[in-house]
Amino acid sequence: MxxxxxxxxxxxxxxxxxxxxxxxxxxxxxxxxxxxxxxxxxxxxxxxxxxxxxxxxxxxxxxxxxxxxxDSFIKWKVTIIYALCAGGLLISQFMGKPLIKSMLGQELTLSNEVWRNINFAWIIFFYVMAIVNIYIAYTLPLDVWVNFKVFGFFFLTLIYIFATGVYIYSHMPKDTVLPKKRKK
The missing domain is CATH 1.20.58 (Methane Monooxygenase Hydroxylase; Chain G, domain 1)
Incomplete structure (x- = not known):
């Protein structure tokens, strides 16, 4: 809710x-x-x-x-938010403490390399989304930008979350992936 x-x-x-x-x-x-x-x-x-x-x-x-x-100003807001998210993740990457790990690390046990990969993938995602927003905002009609802002970003983010979930699942320790069978 x-x-x-x-x-x-x-x-x-x-x-x-x-x-x-x-x-x-x-x-x-x-x-x-x-x-x-x-x-x-x-x-x-x-x-x-x-x-x-x-x-x-x-x-x-x-x-x-x-x-x-x-309307140019409101179009920039989306790019700035995505760039700030990417920048925050990038700083955490350089500090050796991926922000993604601090957000999800309590629920998941993954290697530091996997956390760095996920963090880096989201850095790329946010920077690409920032660039896509600028491209759409300034090369296509306002109506296209509004539709993409509302629906396009939402669906692309859902797809990326799903892909991240698949990546995480493939790197989870095997004993946490499948529950052990009980002996009867």
């Missing part, structure tokens, strides 16, 4: 873009993202760093979009 709740600002943005325009949708995105962060704080008594960063970027770039009546 929490994951659906995370998509409400994006859904509202999409609906208002389709029924109104980019500026009404951007205004709604700013408001709903701020409300989403406040509700998350009230409900869970904490807010993830990425949610804070996203809220700040939505507010700043959405505000610039509205102030200058120029």
């Amino acid at each position: 929490k994951h659906f709740f995370d998509f409400i600002p994006l859904i509202i943005f999409f609906v208002l873009y389709k029924t109104q325009d980019i500026y009404v949708a951007t205004w709604a995105l700013i408001v709903t993202t701020i409300i989403h962060m406040m509700v998350t704080w009230i409900r869970y008594n904490k807010v993830d760093k990425i949610q804070i960063i996203t809220t700040v970027l939505v507010t700043v770039f959405g505000g610039l979009t509205l102030f200058f009546q120029d």
Whole structure:
């Protein structure tokens, strides 16, 4: 349920873009993202760093979009978020403590090499997504960018999560993959 709740600002943005325009949708995105962060704080008594960063970027770039009546600013927000995610993972990689491992390491037992590979794969994914966003945002019509922002990024991320899961499964210790048979 929490994951659906995370998509409400994006859904509202999409609906208002389709029924109104980019500026009404951007205004709604700013408001709903701020409300989403406040509700998350009230409900869970904490807010993830990425949610804070996203809220700040939505507010700043959405505000610039509205102030200058120029949709270029809101398009950059997506690229900056992906670049920041990639940058955070890259820094953790150089520090020898892959961020992916700190996020998933309690549930999974994998070698340090596998964690580095997963971390590096996500670095590449986020940088590619940042570049794809810029390409689509500035070479294709606004309508294509909005559709891709809402659906394309979501499905590409799901596919990448699935591929990561397959990679993890193939590198899990064999005794944790298959439960041992009980003797009767």
